[in-house]
Amino acid sequence: MEDFLYSVRGLNVRYATRSGDVHAVEDVSLDIRRGEILGLVGESGCGKSTFGKAIMRMIRTPGRIESGELWFDGADLMTYSGRQMQSVRGGEIGMVFQDPMTSLNPVQRVAEHLTETIRTHEPKVSELAAMARAEELVEKLGIRRERLDDYPHQLSGGMRQRVMISLALALRAKLVIADEPTTSLDVIVEAKFLDLLRELRDEFDLTILMITHNIGVVAEVADRVAVMYAGRMAEIGDVYGVFAEPKHPYTVGLLNSVPNIDLDEHDLYKMEGAPPNLLSPPSGCPFHPRCPKAMDICAAEVPVLHEVVPGQATACWLYDGVGVAGG
Amino acid sequence: MVENLVEVVGVKKWFPVAQGFIAGLTGAPKEYVRAVDGVTFEIRKGEVFGLAGESGSGKSTVGRLVLRLLDPTDGSVVFDGVDLVSLSHEEMRTLRHRMQVVFQDPLASLNPRMTIGQAIEHPLKIHMPQLSAEDRHARALEMLDQVGLAPPEFFFAKYPHQISGGQRQRVVFARGMITAPDLIVADEPIAMADVSVRALLLDLMMELKDEFDLTYLFITHDLATAKYVCNRIAVMYLGKIVEIGPLEAVYTNAQHPYTRALLDAVPVPDPKHRRTEPLPAGEIPNPINPPPGCNFHPRCPIAQAGICDGIEPILLPVGGDPEHLVSCHLRTGEYQDLDPFK
Numbered sequence: 001m002e003d004f005l006y007s008v009r010g011l012n013v014r015y016a017t018r019s020g021d022v023h024a025v026e027d028v029s030l031d032i033r034r035g036e037i038l039g040l041v042g043e044s045g046c047g048k049s050t051f052g053k054a055i056m057r058m059i060r061t062p063g064r065i066e067s068g069e070l071w072f073d074g075a076d077l078m079t080y081s082g083r084q085m086q087s088v089r090g091g092e093i094g095m096v097f098q099d100p101m102t103s104l105n106p107v108q109r110v111a112e113h114l115t116e117t118i119r120t121h122e123p124k125v126s127e128l129a130a131m132a133r134a135e136e137l138v139e140k141l142g143i144r145r146e147r148l149d150d151y152p153h154q155l156s157g158g159m160r161q162r163v164m165i166s167l168a169l170a171l172r173a174k175l176v177i178a179d180e181p182t183t184s185l186d187v188i189v190e191a192k193f194l195d196l197l198r199e200l201r202d203e204f205d206l207t208i209l210m211i212t213h214n215i216g217v218v219a220e221v222a223d224r225v226a227v228m229y230a231g232r233m234a235e236i237g238d239v240y241g242v243f244a245e246p247k248h249p250y251t252v253g254l255l256n257s258v259p260n261i262d263l264d265e266h267d268l269y270k271m272e273g274a275p276p277n278l279l280s281p282p283s284g285c286p287f288h289p290r291c292p293k294a295m296d297i298c299a300a301e302v303p304v305l306h307e308v309v310p311g312q313a314t315a316c317w318l319y320d321g322v323g324v325a326g327g
Numbered sequence: 328m329v330e331n332l333v334e335v336v337g338v339k340k341w342f343p344v345a346q347g348f349i350a351g352l353t354g355a356p357k358e359y360v361r362a363v364d365g366v367t368f369e370i371r372k373g374e375v376f377g378l379a380g381e382s383g384s385g386k387s388t389v390g391r392l393v394l395r396l397l398d399p400t401d402g403s404v405v406f407d408g409v410d411l412v413s414l415s416h417e418e419m420r421t422l423r424h425r426m427q428v429v430f431q432d433p434l435a436s437l438n439p440r441m442t443i444g445q446a447i448e449h450p451l452k453i454h455m456p457q458l459s460a461e462d463r464h465a466r467a468l469e470m471l472d473q474v475g476l477a478p479p480e481f482f483f484a485k486y487p488h489q490i491s492g493g494q495r496q497r498v499v500f501a502r503g504m505i506t507a508p509d510l511i512v513a514d515e516p517i518a519m520a521d522v523s524v525r526a527l528l529l530d531l532m533m534e535l536k537d538e539f540d541l542t543y544l545f546i547t548h549d550l551a552t553a554k555y556v557c558n559r560i561a562v563m564y565l566g567k568i569v570e571i572g573p574l575e576a577v578y579t580n581a582q583h584p585y586t587r588a589l590l591d592a593v594p595v596p597d598p599k600h601r602r603t604e605p606l607p608a609g610e611i612p613n614p615i616n617p618p619p620g621c622n623f624h625p626r627c628p629i630a631q632a633g634i635c636d637g638i639e640p641i642l643l644p645v646g647g648d649p650e651h652l653v654s655c656h657l658r659t660g661e662y663q664d665l666d667p668f669k
Contacts, residue, residue: 043521043522043523044492044521156610157382158610159610186381186382186548187381187548187550187589187592187593187594188381188588188589188592188606188607189381189610190592190594191591191592191594191602191606192606194594195606213521213522214594215522215596216551216593216594216595216596217594219594219595219596219597219598219601220594220595220598220601220602222598239598240598240599243596243597243598243599244599253523254522254523255596257522257523257525257526258522258596259525259549259551259552259554259555260551260554260595260596260597261550261551261554261578261590261593261595262595263554263575263578263579267555268525268526268529268530268555269526270523270526270527270530271523271526271527274491274493274524
């Protein structure tokens with residue numbers, strides 16, 4: 001029996017626009033295993049960030065969760081009240097976004113960010129005890145105690161991102177949703193941050209959902225990878241398996257178009273066309289208009305995500321009838 | 328004999344730090360951000376010259392100095408035999424059509440109230456006022472076709488917000504190409520594009536280069552991307568070039584500890600090759616008071632006390648290769664025997 005911290009079933013998210021509903025997330029089911037780093041990748045507009053927000057029920061009008069089940073650690077989040085969700089967000093589920101400067105309060109010292117977070121969620125903790133916890137925490141993240149007196153603008157980008165993580169850890173989050181956490185960082189700082197994430201996962205028993213467009217980052221840090229395209233899940237599986245033998249033609253194209261610093265590597269793959277308009281997505285498989293292997297059925301029917309080799313599932317008609325026994 | 332299109336010699340750009348009123352009265356010493364602090368290199372005709380570094384390394388400032396969008400504090404920039412710093416603004420203007428620039432964000436580079444066609448025609452109005460409106464229109468359509476925006480008539484009438492990000496960057500390239508420049512300074516031209524679009528844009532850059540005999544200064548933070556287009560590359564750290572040479576020499580035989588760290592830190596899209604090398608300690612120091620000696624020494628794993636923290640290294644050839652230069656006491660020059668890893 002696998003231990004899932006978060007299970008999403010049949011999630012549909014829509015954004016209402018004047019021209020009709022945008023199908024940002026379309027029938028996505030996903031399990032996040034306890035203790036894993038799951039990389040969720042895709043290009044702009046594929047719905048990955050909307051998915052990240054939806055599982056915290058942070059979709060605001062004109063967006064809405066049309067349907068779906070959200071099971072977090074045994075609890076059905078769809079039945080939670082607004083107030084209950086507030087204590088889950090920032091509590092058991094922490095968040096780290098791309099630009100720490102817009103997530104931190106510019107007129108609040110780092111220490112106040114931390115103590116306020118702790119005391120909002122745990123009002124019984126004294127200011128002094130909260131401060132002690134803050135000090136201990138930032139030191140674990142490689143920030144000197146004195147820097148707690150600094151304002152966000154006095155910190156470097158890498159340090160600000162560490163502060164964001166410390167805010168998530170301050171309340172002993174079980175799940176951290178990191179949306180493009182390293183995109184504003186330089187490579188060396190990024191590499192250090194990824195090292196830190198791995199250490200934290202081990203030390204705090206964290207589960208991390210890492211949402212990113214950067215395939216290299218996922219290869220570097222994730223245990224499993226999920227690939228989204230046009231609001232749907234195209235492929236999901238063990239990171240070694242997916243990178244060694246991607247099944248979905250979109251994953252194949254995506255991986256081959258990533259620049260690789262290795263001088264012996266192949267030329268870059270040039271994917272034809274552009275992602276579809278989600279106001280009126282193509283019929284059948286959303287990738288079929290760009291797919292080099294498209295068949296008649298691809299335009300007619302939506303393929304179902306199913307396991308095709310152990311630990312790797314894809315939504316593609318090429319693998320119809322191919323599958324793992326019982327999978 | 329390969330000719331140089333651009334020669335940058337000992338260029339510095341120091342930006343004064345804003346001072347308080349009291350500090351000004353008391354005559355406190357003026358402080359400067361040393362964005363570019365003595366940089367020398369040449370860009371050869373027909374090559375793609377890469378300039379790589381992290382944020383704050385000064386790479387974009389160098390790009391602006393090459394275009395003389397900024398005046399250097401010291402040193403000279405020679406473009407096709409002409410010293411740009413000696414030119415008046417009027418003389419500079421007549422030279423501008425020969426050098427164009429492409430920035431990272433095409434939406435910020437395009438006027439939202441001009442159609443694509445108007446944007447591409449605009450440089451012709453400025454640099455070739457003798458052309459008739461029909462000629463301009465015809466040239467703009469031709470250029471749209473060149474950059475792969477077909478059918479050109481369709482795109483001509485569109486506004487920037489009506490097309491995709493990749494298409495917008497194609498428009499910016501078309502607008503740059505319309506004056507038939509010799510040099511394109513491309514500052515992170517594909518950084519905003521999605522992975523599947525990047526390869527197509529790099530392809531376009533190389534097609535245009537062949538078609539129009541272009542020379543590129545390619546400024547990037549992404550060494551993995553630079554690999555696909557650059558002939559030679561320079562790595563900058565804190566306003567200085569630490570290593571420069573043919574792409575292959577720098578990538579396969581990197582000498583400067585910073586170049587190595589930068590190459591190691593690039594995430595490889597293959598989970599079987601996860602990074603194991605240690606990363607340099609600390610962060611990039613303040614460019615107002617850069618460390619003495621080699622400015623990388625406080626973070627350097629092989630720095631030697633008494634040398635690296637006191638004497639400033641200069642760019643010297645690696646081994647016998649006059650093309651591959653590195654600025655490190657322990658790799659070239661009189662102290663290289665002290666290298667603990669040799």
